[in-house]
Amino acid sequence: xxxxLERVTKTFDRKVAVERLSLEVRAGEVFAFLGPNGAGKTTxxxxxxxxLLPDEGSVFICGHRMGTDGRAAKAHLGYVPDQPFLYxxxxxxxFLEFVAxxxxxxxxxxWGRLTRFAERLRLEETLDRLTEGYSxxxxxxxxxAAALLHEPRVLIVDEPMVGLDPWAARTVxxxxxxxxxxxxxxxxxxxxxxxxxxxxxxxxIIHRGRIVAQGTLEELRRLRTEQQRLEDIFLTLTxxxxxxxxxxxxx
Amino acid sequence: xxxGATLAPTPAAPGLRLLLGARLRCLRNVADQTLRxxxxxxxxxxxxxxxxxxxxxxxxxxxxxxxxxFREQSVVVIPYVFHIFxxxxxxxxxxxxxxxxxxxxxxxxxxxxxxxSPVGPRSIVAAVFLEAMFFSSWALLLLGLPMMAALGRxxxxxxxxxxxxxxxxxxxxxxPGACGLLAAWAGAMWIPRSARRVYLLATAMALxxxxxxxxRLWSHTGRDAEHWLTRFLSELAYLRSALLPSTWVTxxxxxxxxxxxxxAAFYLFVTAAHAAFLAWLAVGxxxxxxxxxxxxxxxxxxxxxxxxxxxxxxxxxxxxxxxxAPQRCLILKDLRxxxxxPLQWSQLAILFGLLGLYLFYLPTVQPTAxxxxxxxxxxxxxxxxxxxxxxxFTSRFVFPLISLEGRQMWLLGxxxxxxxxxxxxxFDFALSVAAAAALVVTGLSIRALELPWMLSLVQVAATxxxxxxxxxxxxxxxxxxxxxxxPSGARIAGGLGGTINLIVxxxxxLTSLALMGAICFRSAYVLGSLERLDxxxxxxxxxxxxxxxxxxxxxxxxxxxxxxxxxx
Numbered sequence: 088x089x090x091x092l093e094r095v096t097k098t099f100d101r102k103v104a105v106e107r108l109s110l111e112v113r114a115g116e117v118f119a120f121l122g123p124n125g126a127g128k129t130t131x132x133x134x135x136x137x138x139l140l141p142d143e144g145s146v147f148i149c150g151h152r153m154g155t156d157g158r159a160a161k162a163h164l165g166y167v168p169d170q171p172f173l174y175x176x177x178x179x180x181x182f183l184e185f186v187a188x189x190x191x192x193x194x195x196x197x198w199g200r201l202t203r204f205a206e207r208l209r210l211e212e213t214l215d216r217l218t219e220g221y222s223x224x225x226x227x228x229x230x231x232a233a234a235l236l237h238e239p240r241v242l243i244v245d246e247p248m249v250g251l252d253p254w255a256a257r258t259v260x261x262x263x264x265x266x267x268x269x270x271x272x273x274x275x276x277x278x279x280x281x282x283x284x285x286x287x288x289x290x291x292i293i294h295r296g297r298i299v300a301q302g303t304l305e306e307l308r309r310l311r312t313e314q315q316r317l318e319d320i321f322l323t324l325t326x327x328x329x330x331x332x333x334x335x336x337x338x
Numbered sequence: 339x340x341x342g343a344t345l346a347p348t349p350a351a352p353g354l355r356l357l358l359g360a361r362l363r364c365l366r367n368v369a370d371q372t373l374r375x376x377x378x379x380x381x382x383x384x385x386x387x388x389x390x391x392x393x394x395x396x397x398x399x400x401x402x403x404x405x406x407x408f409r410e411q412s413v414v415v416i417p418y419v420f421h422i423f424x425x426x427x428x429x430x431x432x433x434x435x436x437x438x439x440x441x442x443x444x445x446x447x448x449x450x451x452x453x454x455s456p457v458g459p460r461s462i463v464a465a466v467f468l469e470a471m472f473f474s475s476w477a478l479l480l481l482g483l484p485m486m487a488a489l490g491r492x493x494x495x496x497x498x499x500x501x502x503x504x505x506x507x508x509x510x511x512x513x514p515g516a517c518g519l520l521a522a523w524a525g526a527m528w529i530p531r532s533a534r535r536v537y538l539l540a541t542a543m544a545l546x547x548x549x550x551x552x553x554r555l556w557s558h559t560g561r562d563a564e565h566w567l568t569r570f571l572s573e574l575a576y577l578r579s580a581l582l583p584s585t586w587v588t589x590x591x592x593x594x595x596x597x598x599x600x601x602a603a604f605y606l607f608v609t610a611a612h613a614a615f616l617a618w619l620a621v622g623x624x625x626x627x628x629x630x631x632x633x634x635x636x637x638x639x640x641x642x643x644x645x646x647x648x649x650x651x652x653x654x655x656x657x658x659x660x661x662x663a664p665q666r667c668l669i670l671k672d673l674r675x676x677x678x679x680p681l682q683w684s685q686l687a688i689l690f691g692l693l694g695l696y697l698f699y700l701p702t703v704q705p706t707a708x709x710x711x712x713x714x715x716x717x718x719x720x721x722x723x724x725x726x727x728x729x730x731f732t733s734r735f736v737f738p739l740i741s742l743e744g745r746q747m748w749l750l751g752x753x754x755x756x757x758x759x760x761x762x763x764x765f766d767f768a769l770s771v772a773a774a775a776a777l778v779v780t781g782l783s784i785r786a787l788e789l790p791w792m793l794s795l796v797q798v799a800a801t802x803x804x805x806x807x808x809x810x811x812x813x814x815x816x817x818x819x820x821x822x823x824x825p826s827g828a829r830i831a832g833g834l835g836g837t838i839n840l841i842v843x844x845x846x847x848l849t850s851l852a853l854m855g856a857i858c859f860r861s862a863y864v865l866g867s868l869e870r871l872d873x874x875x876x877x878x879x880x881x882x883x884x885x886x887x888x889x890x891x892x893x894x895x896x897x898x899x900x901x902x903x904x905x906x
Contacts, residue, residue, distance in 0.1 A: 176365075176367045217371070
């Protein structure tokens with residue numbers, strides 16, 4: 088297993104953000120993580136990358152426990168946050184070189200990968216400008232290239248398609264699939280249900296800090312036989328769960 | 339990328355060197371960009387720095403020359419100057435390093451990106467620590483280097499004095515820096531975000547309390563100057579405690595001053611050893627627990643505001659009742675943003691607070707009543723201090739107000755309100771805040787100096803006209819040279835428009851100061867009375883009024899014309 092979450096709970100100021108959440112993501116699969124706003128998606132991702140520490144439970148990346156063996160776990164990770172971070176006063180190329188050095192890539196290998204990503208994502212013309220002038224989509228592309236540069240075994244991306252034009256979105260989908268085909272794991276948190284439907288091998292839906300359903304698209308469809316579209320399944324499941332929670336609250 | 343990509347675990351990369359390398363590259367790019375796109379700004383910055391350093395050097399030179407005349411007293415007084423300087427620097431450096439380190443570790447997006455990477459937390463914390471110390475020690479360099487050069491020149495000291503002095507600076511900086519780093523980490527770890535403002539306020543109050551207590555030292559105990567000095571020095575004895583880092587640095591410098599290099603080296607070593615140990619300890623502690631602190635700083639949810647902003651609503655209704663409702667809405671929004679952004683109000687409060695404290699204690703410093711020339715001189719200096727603080731505030735916080743609305747123009751643009759009203763509402767709001775603070779301090783100045791009514795009137799009117807001029811310039815030029823895409827107020831203020839506004843504002847302040855200086859000088863020395871104005875003084879006074887109000891009105895006119903036609 089590439090990613091394992093064992094009964095993870097995280098509470099903020101008496102508000103439970105994630106509650107006894109368990110999840111296993113295999114090597115070689117694209118996993119989509121869905122949920123309404125405030126459901127706990129970003130908290131789960133922050134727990135997975137070690138930005139937050141769980142109050143209870145454990146997180147493992149490629150067999151390394153985040154927290155006690157965090158450094159080894161992080162060597163296998165590539166992460167793109169929902170707001171992509173780039174140093175404003177570096178050019179795109181300088182930023183990617185910085186990332187390559189951070190992961191200890193040999194110079195020639197780093198240069199080759201950088202050139203291939205620049206071509207694939209059509210970054211060549213802008214790569215030598217300061218990143219402060221980039222559009223959101225351009226920043227997202229550079230951040231994705233940076234996360235993929237060291238060919239991580241686990242790639243975690245929060246909202247990967249925001250700001251991308253249709254052409255770039257398709258290229259990114261192909262990159263994710265290629266990574267999974269090479270034996271890597273791609274974990275996507277997204278609101279774009281079409282992307283999840285088209286790309287994900289398995290899907291989990293989180294609501295109010297708990298997983299309310301997970302499985303392949305077919306398995307989710309079997310849960311709700313009258314519905315075929317992921318959007319309908321998502322809306323029904325999260326609505327039902329909200330009704331159950333409200334009922335519990337009243338009783 | 340490719341189907342045949344390898345999946346071998348990657349080795350850990352070198353941390354601190356890599357992070358510092360990226361920062362140096364960023365600095366180099368900034369320098370290149372500034373020289374290429376804004377050479378005028380770069381030249382102005384260099385010019386202002388040179389002017390400030392030269393002025394400080396001249397000032398310290400005069401002070402040390404004066405002290406040099408009293409050989410016996412200077413032996414006692416010069417170390418006190420250094421004791422006080424380094425104690426003040428300890429507090430300032432710790433405070434500014436704490437703010438910068440907090441921002442670098444828990445607010446900026448960089449740590450959220452770096453912490454999941456294989457760069458170790460120790461390298462991340464060390465890089466932020468070094469960066470925070472670099473930026474916070476500017477004040478020490480700005481004040482310290484001219485002081486060193488002046489002292490070296492007056493006392494005709496050998497070359498190794500300069501080496502010791504620089505070494506003492508370098509060795510001293512990490513000590514308050516380490517305290518600041520630990521304070522920043524402790525703040526993230528244990529102060530909940532919702533209560534942070536309360537703690538900030540409590541700290542500010544404690545600082546004001548400490549300053550007030552210090553001000554007590556300046557109160558005279560009798561009319562005997564020698565007795566006052568003896569008491570003053572004995573009250574400061576605690577500053578010479580052997581346990582204070584400021585004492586070690588002072589001892590290193592004063593031993594070097596008296597040609598005792600071995601003792602100077604000993605104190606330098608004591609300072610450097612403590613600095614190295616404290617820096618190592620602070621970086622180690624913070625790195626060990628940076629992740630839980632980061633989690634707490636990031637995740638504490640904001641609580642609902644008590645009262646739902648009723649006070650700001652009441653204030654807006656009370657102060658701006660004369661404006662139509664839509665403009666009051668805009669002012670209410672600006673007032674709430676001002677009140678909820680400690681960076682804005684704390685700067686104004688600290689600068690005017692310190693000035694107010696000085697003015698509050700001013701009457702007690704001078705045992706006898708002020709002489710007429712001294713009254714006029716201090717009145718002029720107080721006006722200058724107020725005008726300079728006002729220009730700092732308007733350049734940094736008022737100028738970006740229009741640019742910052744660029745992202746909200748989808749909302750403001752649809753308002754059934756002429757665009758010029760948006761500008762005038764901003765003007766009214768900024769003028770109210772600036773004038774309220776400036777006039778309170780001016781009132782204290784008049785009280786402290788017991789100024790006659792005529793000069794009081796001149797000072798109040800001059801302050802008001804300068805307020806109108808500076809606020810009008812900031813709003814008008816802010817609309818004329820906007821940077822709508824930029825979300826950072828600091829960057830907007832540092833852009834081309836901000837530089838133009840700064841230059842014009844400084845020109846207004848300097849001209850107003852010259853006019854005020856002429857009025858005060860003529861009143862004290864030519865007329866021999868502060869209670870009346872002759873024709874020339876009246877004309878100067880009129881020119882000053884016209885200049886302030888005219889500059890404000892002219893800039894607003896330019897701004898309104900441009901803003902009304904702007905496309906977003």
